[in-house]
Amino acid sequence: MTTQSLAPPEALPSAAPPQDLRALALRHGLTVSGARPSLPAYARQLWSRRAFITAFASARLTAQYSQARLGQVWQLMTPLLNAAVYYAIFGVLMNAKHGVPDYVPFLITGIFVWTFTSQTLTAGTRAISGNLGLVRALHFPRASLPISLALQQLQQFLLSLAALVVILFGFGEFPAPSWLLAIPALFLQTLFNTGAALVLARLAARLPDVSQLMPFVLRTWMYASGAMWSIQNLASDGRFPAGVVLALQCNPAAVYIDLMRFALIGSYTSAQLPPHVWALAAGWALLAFGGGFIWFWKAEESYGRG
């Protein structure tokens, strides 16, 4: 750690290096160590590391609760307990269920879908800063880390979905053809989450304070996205201009939450969705993933510095 130089040491190289080292290196076709590959080469490297990415994701998932007595049961317990708390506060105390048919499926779908996004973003902020040891010891495309953590959250969310289906059965929602729409909705949300995780990974790698700020950003975003209340009812209320309501409805978190509700809950109709909702969902996903990937790659050689 301490590398203070007190006395400038008298250099006495006994074997004088060749005069022009650069020319020597280039003559023999050596390349610059640690240089950033081109974007297509980077994508190819990442693809060749897919086995590591998936193994790292499932290893993290397994390790997550291995110290807890109940072990993997927590994977289901955590979202269910969250849903119970939100039901008690928003459904019962604050009466957000007023005017929302099938409030419990509405609420639990909203919470679970939101949790997937918020957990992925939180994991993204720690993807580089929390794995510096790995980044400093081994060579691999750094995007493997945020992508792997996003994949871990997807696996976690698929488990929550199983719990969600059971709850839906309990409240009289049964599989219908519209449930198939959950697949493209989930795919687009995953793309969006991964892209946002890449952005946050680079931000937090440079500025560790981002991870301190994230809980507040995420909480505000959750309340603004109608995870436990209906943005649609806000519109009929008339206290806010239609533009504000539309902006809330078009934010990516609200779009993915509402699409999942539309897919899974019979009484949630397309009338409650913003216009061009699938285009919005796809647009957010492509923007976040494409932009996030390129932006993350641009700083590839700097991760782990300092």
Place this chain on the structure above:
Amino acid sequence: MADTERVPTVVADGVHITYTVRNGPSGTRRVHAVKGVSFAAYKGEAIGLIGSNGSGKSTLLKAVAGLQPVERGQVYTQGQPSLLGVNAALMGDLTGERNVILGGLAMGMSRAEVRERYDDIVEFSGVNEKDDAISRPMRTYSSGMGARLRFAIAAAKSHDVLLIDEALATGDARFRRRSQRRIDELRAEAGTVFLVSHSNSTITETCERALWLEAGTLRMDGPAREVVAAYEDFTGAGKTRQT
């Protein structure tokens, strides 16, 4: 040395490395860890890096591996040099078995390669000698067992340019002999080996050439025996100066 026919594998050309240490909201401190180091390493060489604590040996090794950006100058390499070590990729909560797979994949092996070498890795580490420890979480291992398994995983892959940072000082005497043999094999397979060690005898036994770094500058570059002798003189003098 006017021998231009030899093939260089690592060329460091006036390398400066600095990094920032953050301490608190206002204070960041720049550490100038390596100051203008130049050398050329050739195929078939084993090179020892010696110097006092904090002289920049490990930092220089990281720059050769492409894991630490250089501030000025340039490091040119043939292929991708690799540090020997996978500690950071392993997870204590997972079984030894899953860690072997995870560590292998982290080093860039394919699933098929990992499967192929799995038995060798476990046997080499010797963790299964008494019971079926490989199916237990790694955090339940003794520190020696953990170190042996980590070394076994790390040494499973051969590299063009291999960088070893104090990896020999793990495990008991029997395992040290075994790992010394494995290092020799890796050396034979690799083009060039760099070894950082505080053990002067390890350097003279393993390497024919040595670089001596002191406070970030290259003090000496030459046959291992001569460089180690000069370094020993220096550390002896250093002790009397301190008192």
